[in-house]
Amino acid sequence: MFTHWRIFAVSHQKVFSVSVFFFFFFTMCYCRIRAILKRSKTRVPLRRNYSSPPGVVGNDVKSLHSVINPPVAKIRNIGIMAHIDAGKTTTTERFLYYSGYTRALGDVDDGDTVTDFMAQERERGITIQSAAVTFDWKGYRVNLIDTPGHVDFTLEVERCLRVLDGAVAVFDASAGVEAQTLTVWKQADKHKIPRICFLNKMDKTGASFNYAVESIREKLKAKPLILQLPIGEAKTFKGLVDVVNKEKLLWNSNSDDGKDFERKPLLEASDPELLKETIEARNALIEQLQTAIHRVTLAQAAVPVLCGSALKNKGVQPLLDAVTMYLPSPEEREYGFLQWYKGDLCALAFKVLHDKQRGPLVFLRIYSGTLTPQLAIHNINRNCTERMSRLLLPFADQHVEIPSLTAGNIALTVGLKQTATGDTIVSSKSSALAAARRAGRGEKRHGRSSEAESLLLAGVEIPEPVFFCTIEPPSVAKQPDLDHALERLQREDPSLKVRLDPDSGQTVLCGMGELHIEIIHDRIKREYGLETYLGPLQVAYRETILNSVRATDTLDRTLGDKRHFVSAELEARPVEAAAGMAVIEYADCVSEDLAQASREAIENAVHSACLQGPLLGSPVHDVAIKLHSLTIHPGTSTTMVNACISRCIQKALKKADKQVLEPLMSLEVTVTRDYLSPVLADLAQRRGNIQEIQTRQDNRVVIGFVPLAEIMGYSTVLRTLTSGSATFALEFSTYQAMSPQDQSTLLNQRSGVAQVL
Numbered sequence: 169m170f171t172h173w174r175i176f177a178v179s180h181q182k183v184f185s186v187s188v189f190f191f192f193f194f195t196m197c198y199c200r201i202r203a204i205l206k207r208s209k210t211r212v213p214l215r216r217n218y219s220s221p222p223g224v225v226g227n228d229v230k231s232l233h234s235v236i237n238p239p240v241a242k243i244r245n246i247g248i249m250a251h252i253d254a255g256k257t258t259t260t261e262r263f264l265y266y267s268g269y270t271r272a273l274g275d276v277d278d279g280d281t282v283t284d285f286m287a288q289e290r291e292r293g294i295t296i297q298s299a300a301v302t303f304d305w306k307g308y309r310v311n312l313i314d315t316p317g318h319v320d321f322t323l324e325v326e327r328c329l330r331v332l333d334g335a336v337a338v339f340d341a342s343a344g345v346e347a348q349t350l351t352v353w354k355q356a357d358k359h360k361i362p363r364i365c366f367l368n369k370m371d372k373t374g375a376s377f378n379y380a381v382e383s384i385r386e387k388l389k390a391k392p393l394i395l396q397l398p399i400g401e402a403k404t405f406k407g408l409v410d411v412v413n414k415e416k417l418l419w420n421s422n423s424d425d426g427k428d429f430e431r432k433p434l435l436e437a438s439d440p441e442l443l444k445e446t447i448e449a450r451n452a453l454i455e456q457l458q459t460a461i462h463r464v465t466l467a468q469a470a471v472p473v474l475c476g477s478a479l480k481n482k483g484v485q486p487l488l489d490a491v492t493m494y495l496p497s498p499e500e501r502e503y504g505f506l507q508w509y510k511g512d513l514c515a516l517a518f519k520v521l522h523d524k525q526r527g528p529l530v531f532l533r534i535y536s537g538t539l540t541p542q543l544a545i546h547n548i549n550r551n552c553t554e555r556m557s558r559l560l561l562p563f564a565d566q567h568v569e570i571p572s573l574t575a576g577n578i579a580l581t582v583g584l585k586q587t588a589t590g591d592t593i594v595s596s597k598s599s600a601l602a603a604a605r606r607a608g609r610g611e612k613r614h615g616r617s618s619e620a621e622s623l624l625l626a627g628v629e630i631p632e633p634v635f636f637c638t639i640e641p642p643s644v645a646k647q648p649d650l651d652h653a654l655e656r657l658q659r660e661d662p663s664l665k666v667r668l669d670p671d672s673g674q675t676v677l678c679g680m681g682e683l684h685i686e687i688i689h690d691r692i693k694r695e696y697g698l699e700t701y702l703g704p705l706q707v708a709y710r711e712t713i714l715n716s717v718r719a720t721d722t723l724d725r726t727l728g729d730k731r732h733f734v735s736a737e738l739e740a741r742p743v744e745a746a747a748g749m750a751v752i753e754y755a756d757c758v759s760e761d762l763a764q765a766s767r768e769a770i771e772n773a774v775h776s777a778c779l780q781g782p783l784l785g786s787p788v789h790d791v792a793i794k795l796h797s798l799t800i801h802p803g804t805s806t807t808m809v810n811a812c813i814s815r816c817i818q819k820a821l822k823k824a825d826k827q828v829l830e831p832l833m834s835l836e837v838t839v840t841r842d843y844l845s846p847v848l849a850d851l852a853q854r855r856g857n858i859q860e861i862q863t864r865q866d867n868r869v870v871i872g873f874v875p876l877a878e879i880m881g882y883s884t885v886l887r888t889l890t891s892g893s894a895t896f897a898l899e900f901s902t903y904q905a906m907s908p909q910d911q912s913t914l915l916n917q918r919s920g921v922a923q924v925l
């Protein structure tokens with residue numbers, strides 16, 4: 169995103185008022201291009217696209233509208249999804265190049281891509297934040313969201329998928345379906361997203377079209393529609409055959425010409441009429457075929473498969489053609505909730521970024537209605553109304569100021585200070601209420617009222633963080649700056665959690681993985697100028713109990729002339745896994761005349777007592793707390809009720825047989841045959857549980873589970889073990905009970921640490 173900030177920084181000096189007419193609008197666009205020209209020598213956006221966008225002459229508002237708001241049937245909101253390193257960013261760069269938005273081909277390995285904005289992304293060659301880019305291809309408006317492949321950023325993928333109408337799944341043709349491909353494929357299934365597959369890296373050693381297609385069939389259980397065949401593979405890859413049009417697409421001019429076809433062509437000279445008829449019939453057939461491919465793709469009954477090599481610049485233009493031909497426009501997607509809004513504004517905030525000059529920038533997918541600058545909007549999730557100041561279109565790597573944007577488009581807004589990722593935006597509170605009423609009526613007919621609620625408040629499911637560590641500012645005086653930075657980062661990234669350690673008073677960062685925490689640390693330094701110190705990375709354990717126990721407690725205290733008396737008896741018992749945090753139950757005699765204030769105090773006490781279990785101080789999960797008796801003297805404060813219940817629960821938990829739950833990760837290691845044994849031996853030492861060893865071309869793929877605590881820093885170990893030839897993918901699977909032996913080892917280690925400290 170630094171790119172954007174830089175553009176803003178330059179254009180900031182040019183005073184631009186939104187009320188200035190469109191003449192200034194284009195002057196502004198031009199200024200921005202100049203800013204970019206200055207900034208980058210290698211990447212020069214073609215001027216014709218901005219200083220004079222197609223169809224825009226002078227102050228012609230109507231044609232401007234058609235450029236800014238193309239017909240909805242011509243919009244494609246697509247994402248690129250894949251396993252890490254499959255080539256999503258490289259493919260995106262080629263899209264931008266062939267559509268005329270960049271003049272030089274960005275290269276991930278050289279760190280000069282358009283979509284990997286953040287400095288860390290460029291340095292590490294991976295995509296962390298998804299970036300929305302807009303470009304036009306053959307009369308279509310393509311809004312493309314580049315999604316990260318690393319599992320630590322799964323939430324980014326999920327967040328992007330929900331605003332897409334279609335997706336391109338990119339595969340490494342030498343590996344076929346890999347671990348993370350499966351994960352994103354399932355996510356796309358969940359959001360019912362039509363897909364096309366691009367078998368990339370056809371030029372790579374080991375690339376196999378058939379192998380990759382088979383893996384799509386077998387592992388993804390999808391029905392591949394082979395639209396192209398490669399001409400050659402690996403070193404001999406030259407181009408492809410368009411199966412539908414029976415055309416050969418060769419990128420190498422010295423290559424062979426397809427002598428195998430012995431058929432004689434119909435010639436204009438000898439059979440002009442027959443040739444004309446044949447061409448018409450053939451065109452009609454192809455049109456029908458293409459409609460059929462479009463239909464089955466839309467219904468997700470099958471996935472069109474194409475191939476190419478983004479790096480070697482082969483197959484990308486046909487892929488873009490396929491995006492426009494086979495993936496749906498926004499109006500072809502069924503969004504049930506739209507009927508509730510009746511054309512009124514409804515948009516979803518799917519990304520928030522912070523710009524030093526302009527404050528928060530919010531990416532919105534507009535589902536219905538129109539957005540204009542200076543518009544007051546209502547945020548359903550936060551129940552607040554706020555005003556946006558500017559409306560931008562994220563054209564390629566620059567932001568173009570626009571006067572309005574209609575349904576189906578992706579917008580970038582300036583001025584929304586409350587809105588966070590995942591929030592639903594509507595025009596006003598009354599519009600939200602009207603939609604809720606309509607939804608209530610509609611859903612009652614179908615008997616699904618909770619679904620109506622969840623759709624109105626369409627948030628992103630946020631996974632529980634599995635890692636945590638303390639973070640300290642360089643000095644106590646800088647603590648407010650750190651809090652401010654963390655608050656902003658959390659608005660951008662809801663998978664980052666921040667809490668205060670009640671014992672030490674330290675700030676604790678909770679994240680999805682080692683890389684996630686490392687990146688946050690790095691961003692605090694780069695973007696907020698704060699050199700922070702991270703404590704050792706720790707695994708987020710949980711605790712539970714194995715048997716039912718009862719405890720009683722009485723609190724009798726006189727403060728001033730007031731007597732506070734609470735006496736309670738409760739039971740803690742284990743409940744089914746997946747129930748999450750503590751369930752609260754009341755015996756009839758207790759609930760009968762329990763005041764609301766006392767009930768709230770009890771619920772707070774249960775939740776806070778279960779945040780720190782007796783074994784490791786980790787959250788206690790999968791327990792139910794039942795209050796059997798409760799006596800509260802009149803005039804007793806709710807703080808005392810809270811304190812008594814909390815103490816009573818802690819007593820009960822201490823008495824029970826306790827169990828530590830640890831995060832279990834699913835692991836996939838791809839390794840050459842020679843290194844299989846050392847990898848397996850190492851995993852055995854890490855309490856790994858191998859489920860299966862698959863053969864993938866010349867490689868072996870080890871699939872299994874391993875506790876998170878045992879796999880920290882695995883990338884370095886694996887690199888050493890296999891001379892850098894192996895790759896691995898790690899993903900959170902579940903929380904599992906530790907064996908008694910492992911649990912006591914862990915507890916001894918912890919108490920050892922405590923003694924040393």
Ligand SMILES: Nc1nc2c(ncn2[C@@H]2O[C@H](COP(=O)(O)OP(=O)(O)OP(=O)(O)O)[C@@H](O)[C@H]2O)c(=O)[nH]1
Pocket residue numbers: 250251252253254255256257258259276277293294295296315316317318368369370371372476477478479480
């Ligand atoms: N041989 C070959 N290498 C490719 C091709 N496309 C990409 N690569 C290389 O594969 C590596 C990863 O490419 P990226 O485009 O960064 O992949 P990505 O999927 O965006 O990666 P993440 O954002 O980290 O998930 C880079 O070294 C690219 O140069 C291709 O078609 N052929």
